[in-house]
Amino acid sequence: MTGTFADLMATHPDAAQAIGAPSKGWLSFGGLRALAGDVRARLRSAGIGPQDRVAIVLPNGATMATAFVTVAASATTAPLNPAYREEEYAFYLEDLKAKAIILEAGYDGPALAPARRFGLTILWLHEDAQTAGLFRLEPDGAVVAARDGTPGPEDVALILHTSGTTSRPKIVPLMQSNIAASARHIATSLALTPQDRCLNVMPLFHIHGLLAAVCASLSAGASVFCAPGFNALAFFAQMREARPTWYTAVPTMHQAILSRAPRNAEVIGDVPLRFLRSSSASLPAQVMAQLAETFCAPVVEAYGMTEAAHQMCCNPLDRQKPGSVGVAAGPEVAIAHEVENSLIDGVGEVVISGPNVTPGYEANPEANAKNFFEAGGTRWFRTGDQGALDAEGFLSLTGRLKEIINRGGEKISPLEVDGVLMDHPAVAQCVAFALPHPKLGEEVAAAVVLREGCVATEQEICGFAADRMADFKVPRLVVILEEIPKGATGKMQRIGMAEKLGLVATT
Known part of the structure; x- marks a missing residue:
């Protein structure tokens, strides 16, 4: 492995199924590789080089997955929420310094005006009617070709913004090597094989779906069936068609699925899952127990964040601790003093270090000084979460430091x-x-x-x-x-x- 995005799909048999979607034929690994080659040629002919940034605004589904994978193999991707308003697109496109944007052919939504205003190259995506995830790109207007080149491990593959709930969103660049490492970490912790299939219901403008569902599966030679977003009413019909071995979701999605499980017992029995995965928010122990009983499968809670290219910890498949987000599953995980730059025992701030961790926020030295520190010869990233490790290495979170309630001095x-x-x-x-x-x-x-x-x-x-x-x-x-x-x-x-x-x- 050279540690680049292209490695994720480099060695699997051409005929193996890679990407699926409702009522469409499967895209094979051979087809995905051929699509990546075509996308690279079209990007270069449209003036997009290996370090240029390409915003992607597409509905959730198979084409969003393949657009992300194929563009990231040749340039820098910046997936954006298709539900944004014009003002939000204007902020993100300018902040990202995007050179191009991918939009569905015929799109006339709120991303178009700011894209034209900032002079972005518009690449119209024409979706294939028969095969899941297959498409071609056509530039809007005249373009000047760029010199060819291949992104290296230290080049940026993916740019996302932090949520920005309490401050201006920070730009998180994730290198080719960060993505490749994280995909392998997740695939290893879940013991993914080419026989596995993920039913993806997570949005693909977010790190959870992009890495845990799509990239981890492809790195293992497994397949991904991409639903057009999450719909609890459609979930079991999608499960029947896709026949997955697992799915990953946030707790609110799991709870919505549970509410419809009793009337879909036949599908649950007919499509046995190897495991279920939960991440991006704390899974209540009661919900974990109910899911395990309903699906007769282990429920694996994981802990991730954008700056770690998603996964940091994961409960082992053969042993889950309700209320814990598991053991270190890729990066090193430790506990630091919440103010001083030192590691401690007991309760404190969760810190991580490893090949999947972003090198730092872009153009934000203040945030980098606050969130990264050296201790014991290792560079640690502060997650902003409070927690503690038990004697067996299982991490339990007590909450985001900014979310801890301070009632007259009582935390x-x-x-x-x-x-x-x-x-x-x-x-x-x-x-x-x-x-x-x-x-x-x-x-x-x-x-x-x-x-x-x-x-x-x-x-x-x-x-x-x-x-x-x-x-x-x-x-x-x-x-x-x-x-x-x-x-x-x-x-x-x-x-x-x-x-x-x-x-x-x-x-």
């Missing part, structure tokens, strides 16, 4: 509050968060979704919590909702939840 883990509320028989989903308070600084609040057909009052839920945890940790406010607000990738976001729900401080 409260919102994940601990979630865990107690999820034990209430009427609670289907919950997210604890900080509510501004004029005297204490912050107070504990929680948003809750009730199970279908169940009834519970806010007072009952607070009383349930009061019987099970110290008084200062008990939510002073419980808001019962039909649906909890989520981010673009389906995660419930604690930071800013009070503002999203229109709540004000209570005395």
Whole structure:
């Protein structure tokens, strides 16, 4: 392995299935390699060199997956959320310094005007009607060819932005070698083989779907069936057609799937899964147990983030610890002092080091100085998460440092509050968060979704919590909702939840 993106699909048999989609024929590994060659030729003829940046704005599905894979083998990719508004596209395209943008043929949406305004080369994507993921690119207008070349391990393959919930989004460049290493780490931790097939329901403008579903599968010679986004109503029909051995999702997706599982028992029995994977947010222990019982398969919780090219820890296939995100699965994982640049035992900030970790934020020396440090001859990255390693090396998270609730000096883990509320028989989903308070600084609040057909009052839920945890940790406010607000990738976001729900401080 030379550590580049192209290595992911270099050695597998031509005839093996690589990419699938509903109601289409499979694209083979041979077909994917041929497509990568065609994309490279068309990029170069359109003036796009190995270090140039190509934004991709496409709907979720097989063509988004193959566009990402083939462009990343020849240039730098920058997948963007197709649901953005024009102002958001203008920010990201300018911030990325993109040279070109890939859009569906006939697209007339909000990405087009800023792309033209900034003088980007527009590459129209024409999708094949029969074969999943097959397409051709055609430039809009006159172009000047670029010199050919192949990206090396240190060249940037993928650029993503951090979520930017509390500040301006930071640019995270991931090198060819970062992507290749992460794909191999994930494939190894999941023991993926060419006999495996992933049903991808994750968005492909986000690191979770791109790396865990697509890249890890391709690196192992396995196949990916790409759904056009997540739809709980369609999931089991897709499962019947795709016949996957596994899928990966965020907890809210798993919970939606569970809600429809009883009426789809026949499909679950007919398409046995080898395992299920959960990442990108904490999986409640109760949901893990229910998933394992429903699908008669292990539920593997993993821990990832953009700066690590996704995976950092993963529960072993043969042993899962509910409430833990597993053992180090690729990079080194340690605990650091939250202020001082030193490693410690006990509870502290989770730090990582390894070949999958970004070399640093782009054009942001302040963020790099804050988030990277040297200790013991190793360069560590601060994840912003608080946690602890047990004697067996399993990592348990207590929450994002920015999400820890400070109630008059008492520090409260919102994940601990979630865990107690999820034990209430009427609670289907919950997210604890900080509510501004004029005297204490912050107070504990929680948003809750009730199970279908169940009834519970806010007072009952607070009383349930009061019987099970110290008084200062008990939510002073419980808001019962039909649906909890989520981010673009389906995660419930604690930071800013009070503002999203229109709540004000209570005395």
